[in-house]
Amino acid sequence: MMRQVQKLQAELAKLQEELGNRTTEATAGGGMVRAVVNGRQELVSLEIKPEAVDPEEVELLQDMILAAVNEALRQAREMVAQEMGRLTGGLGIPGLF
Numbered sequence: 393m394m395r396q397v398q399k400l401q402a403e404l405a406k407l408q409e410e411l412g413n414r415t416t417e418a419t420a421g422g423g424m425v426r427a428v429v430n431g432r433q434e435l436v437s438l439e440i441k442p443e444a445v446d447p448e449e450v451e452l453l454q455d456m457i458l459a460a461v462n463e464a465l466r467q468a469r470e471m472v473a474q475e476m477g478r479l480t481g482g483l484g485i486p487g488l489f
Contacts, residue, residue, distance in 0.1 A: 407479055411431035413430065416471055418459075421477060425439070425453070427461040446469040
């Protein structure tokens with residue numbers, strides 16, 4: 393039993409490292425803003441098309457950025473949960489993710 397737990401721990405550590413290197417991306421404003429997030433829930437890149445920048449519509453741009461980043465983060469959380477669920481067989485292991 394202990395060997396199985398150790399093997400599972402090693403597999404989980406490897407998967408967490410792999411997931412940290414994977415990314416998800418989301419866009420907002422018809423593709424005017426694109427956010428890329430990694431499996432560690434970090435914003436990796438943020439692209440804003442020049443035509444999206446209008447000094448009179450800064451609030452709209454801010455809303456598009458928030459929407460893209462939040463969607464990319466949601467996708468990253470979903471990716472991590474899905475991959476971890478495959479490895480653990482759906483067991484809810486506290487502190488794992």
